[in-house]
Amino acid sequence: MSERLFILILFVCGAVYLYFGLKIEVPFAYEPLGPRTFPVLLGSCLMVLCLLSLGLHKMTTVRLQSGVAGHGLAILFYLLTFHLLGFMLATTISTYAISRSVGCSWMQGLLTGLILAIAFYGIFHFLLGLPLPLGALFRLGS
Amino acid sequence: METVHLLGQGMALATMPVNILMLLVGITLGMLVGAIPGISAANGIALMLPVTYTFGLAPQTALILYAAIYYGAKYSSRISAILADVPGDVGSFSTRNEGYPLALAGKAGKALALTAVSSFVGGSIAILLLTFTTALFADIGGSFGPAEYVALIAFVFVLILSFSSTLFIKNLISLCLGLMISVVGLDWATGAFRYTSTIPELFDGIDFIIVVIGVFALSESFMLMEKPDGGRKPQVVTAITDKVDDLSMECWRLKWSCLRASIVGLLIGILPGAGAYVANIAAYRFEKKVGAGKRQAFGRGNLRGLIAPEAANSACALGAFLPLMALGIPGSATTAVLHGALLQMNIDPGPGLCRAHPEIIWTMVASMYLGNLLLLLVNIRMFRYFPKLLAIPGWVLMPMIVVISFVSVYAVSQSIVSLLIMVLIGLLAYGLRKFSYPLAPLILGYVLGKPFEDNFRIALTIGGGQIDQFLQSTIAISLWGCILFSVLVKIVVQWRNRLQPDH
Numbered sequence: 203m204s205e206r207l208f209i210l211i212l213f214v215c216g217a218v219y220l221y222f223g224l225k226i227e228v229p230f231a232y233e234p235l236g237p238r239t240f241p242v243l244l245g246s247c248l249m250v251l252c253l254l255s256l257g258l259h260k261m262t263t264v265r266l267q268s269g270v271a272g273h274g275l276a277i278l279f280y281l282l283t284f285h286l287l288g289f290m291l292a293t294t295i296s297t298y299a300i301s302r303s304v305g306c307s308w309m310q311g312l313l314t315g316l317i318l319a320i321a322f323y324g325i326f327h328f329l330l331g332l333p334l335p336l337g338a339l340f341r342l343g344s
Numbered sequence: 345m346e347t348v349h350l351l352g353q354g355m356a357l358a359t360m361p362v363n364i365l366m367l368l369v370g371i372t373l374g375m376l377v378g379a380i381p382g383i384s385a386a387n388g389i390a391l392m393l394p395v396t397y398t399f400g401l402a403p404q405t406a407l408i409l410y411a412a413i414y415y416g417a418k419y420s421s422r423i424s425a426i427l428a429d430v431p432g433d434v435g436s437f438s439t440r441n442e443g444y445p446l447a448l449a450g451k452a453g454k455a456l457a458l459t460a461v462s463s464f465v466g467g468s469i470a471i472l473l474l475t476f477t478t479a480l481f482a483d484i485g486g487s488f489g490p491a492e493y494v495a496l497i498a499f500v501f502v503l504i505l506s507f508s509s510t511l512f513i514k515n516l517i518s519l520c521l522g523l524m525i526s527v528v529g530l531d532w533a534t535g536a537f538r539y540t541s542t543i544p545e546l547f548d549g550i551d552f553i554i555v556v557i558g559v560f561a562l563s564e565s566f567m568l569m570e571k572p573d574g575g576r577k578p579q580v581v582t583a584i585t586d587k588v589d590d591l592s593m594e595c596w597r598l599k600w601s602c603l604r605a606s607i608v609g610l611l612i613g614i615l616p617g618a619g620a621y622v623a624n625i626a627a628y629r630f631e632k633k634v635g636a637g638k639r640q641a642f643g644r645g646n647l648r649g650l651i652a653p654e655a656a657n658s659a660c661a662l663g664a665f666l667p668l669m670a671l672g673i674p675g676s677a678t679t680a681v682l683h684g685a686l687l688q689m690n691i692d693p694g695p696g697l698c699r700a701h702p703e704i705i706w707t708m709v710a711s712m713y714l715g716n717l718l719l720l721l722v723n724i725r726m727f728r729y730f731p732k733l734l735a736i737p738g739w740v741l742m743p744m745i746v747v748i749s750f751v752s753v754y755a756v757s758q759s760i761v762s763l764l765i766m767v768l769i770g771l772l773a774y775g776l777r778k779f780s781y782p783l784a785p786l787i788l789g790y791v792l793g794k795p796f797e798d799n800f801r802i803a804l805t806i807g808g809g810q811i812d813q814f815l816q817s818t819i820a821i822s823l824w825g826c827i828l829f830s831v832l833v834k835i836v837v838q839w840r841n842r843l844q845p846d847h
Contacts, residue, residue, distance in 0.1 A: 205779045212517065219524060219539075228534040234809035235801045237531040241538060244527065248520045255513045264778055273569040274771070277562075277746060281763055284750065297743035304569075306739040314740055318747050330398045332755050 204263040206256065213252040220245030272303045288337020293319040347479050354706030357404060358714060366401070366409040367711055371718055374416020378423070379733040380741065381430045382568045385417035386678045390556040391748050393685060394755040397553075403689045404707040410685055411665070411708055412715050414678050415467065418620060418661035419719050422459045422654050423730045427452060435620030435657045438628035441643055442650035449645060453586045453727060458647065459654040460723035461595050466606040466655035467716045470662035473610060474669065474709055478698060481670030484819070488671075488695035490799040490806065491814045495823035496695065497796045500616045500673050502827050504785050506834040507617035514781045521772070522789025525550055526797075533801060545761045552684040553756050554766045555790055557749045560677075562770030563777055565745045568738065594647070601631055601648040602655045609656030613663025616675025619784065620660045627656030662712065669705050672697040673792075677784040680791045687791075694795065 223241030280296035287295070297315035302308065326332045357363065377388035389410045396406040421433035426443035439459065446455040488496070501519060508515045528539045529549030540546040595602075605627040612623040631652035632642050642649045667673045672693040674680040686693040691701060698705050753766045773783060807813025815821055 208775050208779055211775075212521075222539055226536055226538055228536045230534075233533055233801055233805040235804055237534045237536040237538060240797050241524075241527050244520060244524050248517065248524065251513060251517050251520060255517065258513060259511060262779065267570055270566055270569045273566060273742075277767060280746065280750065281760070281767055284754075284763060285760055289751075293747055297747060300743040300746060301739040304739040304742055306737070310739060314743060318743060322747060322751055326751060326755065330395070330755070332398060334751070334754065 205261040209252045209256055213249055216245050216248030216252060220249065269303055273300060276300050276303070285335050286338050288340065289334035290319045290323055291337060293322070347476060350479070350702060350706045351475060351710060353703070354708075354710035355713075357703060357707040358408065358710040362401075363405050363408050363707070363711060364714075366405050367412050367715055367718070370409040370412025371416040371715055371722070374413040374418075375420040375719075375722070376733065377413065378417030378420035378432050379730065380736060381424050381428070381432050381734075382564060382741075383745070384433050384560065384564075384678075385414045386556070386560045386681050387564055387745075388413045388417060389678065389681050389685070390553070390560050391752055393553050393556070393688070394752040396685075397688065397756060403686070403691055403701075404704045406685065406689065407682065407704060407708050408711045408715075410682055411712065414682070415658065415661050415712070415715065416719060418657055419460075419463050419467070419723065421657070422463070423456065424734055426455050426459070427731055428734055433620070435624050435661065436653070437621060438624045438653040439650065439657075441628065442646050445643070446645040446650065451586050451645070454591075455650055456727040456730065457591055457724055458594065458598075458651055460720060460727070461591065462598075462602045462605070462651035462655040463658040463723075464716060464720040465602050466609055466657070466659035467662050467712075467719075469603075469606045470610050470613065470659045470665075471709065471712045471716060474662065474666055474712070477666065478670050478705060478709070481666075482698035482702075485671050485695035485697070486699050487817075487819065489817070490803040492817060492820045492823065493695060493799045494796060494803055494814065495820045495827070496671065496673060497792050497799075499823050499827050499830075500667075500675065500788065500792065501785075501796075502830050503615060504617035504675075504788055506830055507615070507619075507622070508782045508784065510780055510782050512834075512838070514779075515785050518776060518781045518783065519785035519789040521776075522786035522791075523793040523796075525555060525769075525786075526790045526793025532798060533805075543761055545757060545759055545765070549794070550765060550769075551756060551762065552688055552791075554753055554762055555769055556681055556684065556787070557752055558766040558769030559773040559783055559787060560681075561745055561749045561752075562766065563773035565742055565749070566770070566774040567777060568742055568745070598647060598651055601652050604634065605631060605652035605655040606659040609659035610663040612656070613660030614666050614675075616664075616667055616673065617784075618660075619664075619676045620657050623656045623660035624653040628653045662716075665708075665712075668693075669708070670698055671695050674788060677787050680784070680787045684791050 220242060223238060223245050226238045226241065228237060276296050276299045279299070280292055283292040283295070294315035297318050298311045301311035301314045323334055326334050373388055373392070374385065377383045377385060392409060392413065396409060401409070417433060418435050421431060421436040422439045422443065424430050424432040425436040425439040426447050429440050429444040431437050431440060443455050443459070446452065505512065505515045505519060526549070528546055530547055531538055537547065608627045608630055609623040612618045612626060628649060631648055664676050664679050667675045668679045668683060672683070672695055674683040683693050691704070749766065750763060753762050776783060776786070803813050815824065
């Protein structure tokens, strides 16, 4: 991935930020500046800075490693299944995937996944009193 | 005299069982996150935030915990620098130069013990300074109004922009992104919702824990993925064999190097923006210049070059607390996290912090004395077990960071949207790190953005829209003068660098 692309993404973010900043409206202004000034200023600042840095300094290119991409996918999977499969199952599967991609045997990966899932569920559920999701999928039948 | 009295009260609070317990937990955790390359102090604190939140710890107890993680990590980041030639934290970058050769020569135990002593000395000097100057600053802080606060925050921004070692424009982009994140949420003055759409999770702004975990923990797991073994060299010293019995003579011989480096580190630590990385390297170079020609060459296990960066590192880490405690202004990424943690506990960290909550400040200072002493004892007595700390395999570490990140965020908000925001911020932070943008301006911008905007607008409202409201008091004028001066210095330095491109 090249830095140019990254800056372009930031530039687009700045533009979107500016657009929605301009749309902030208040029925009545109580004070001289209002809520719109800072967002508009920041959005345009980011756009100008992106343009400047495109023109001013040398761009580097970084190759997106397959391990990192896989890690991203695993996190995405974890995020999507966190509620659906429940904490235990989602954690076991994603942890297994991440561990395997770092290079361990399937047994080590599975054990890491299971231990992490059960340990964290236990800590959060019983010690801290915070319920973690059990899984929407399993409640379909009941 | 008043200082001694306040410190005594702080000590009484700090020695309460729960505070001692948290100090122990913090130091253990700090040593752990510091020793493992890739996980930094900010990560450790970020991951502990929800725990203190759910246990409902008192503010001073929570701060003792966070501070202990912070300086514990800075203390122990030398371990992997010496044993494996990989700094455990950026703050031990230069320690490798002399520490690793010593370890290869079979003197790992001596190196670890000596650096433990020098870290202790550096830390103690910083804590002494904290004790005797915080009260002075607190009096100044009491006379801060909105206009002065705006000038102070602007000063911090200017300093962090000019001190970061990366390109200036990259610092600016990072700061801008941080400020942009801070704007999200309900606007206090007008009741306008900004960038919230209809997502209730955003109404109150993007939660502090979400930002910190995304920026530090999740992006870290991506960075670790690039080199699953932590970038370790094959030749890691796994067992400490040498005997360490009498170090007092050695320590006494090196006292001046240690003191010099501590003062360098302390000065860098007090100024917002520079941080432990700069302190570490500066102390090493300074020592190299001053101590050159004496005894053996640098780079092959010189003891002066070994202890100087570590003393500076510790002094800097604790010195960074001075602006935070005296004026409520964070100067580095980790103190920014502490600043945000205070906000989480409904304490307004600002110039009035030391005046409004002396008990918090002094309990923390008192616990630092205890913590520093404990760290010295642990590090001198137990260094033989340190190689074990480095043996945690990557396939346990990495999934653990991911799971803890998710669980921590879920613990505070119980919603998938928050998790999604955390992942998005993590990806952004990974991109920033990948292209060597600094993260400290981002987190400072996020933490200080809200008070900056709010106070700016309050000051304008008080002054009826007149801009000269910002130049009414002596404090404000002198702060703006400092800002102008820093900008001028920065321009001159840039100009001279441009004239000598090969330098």
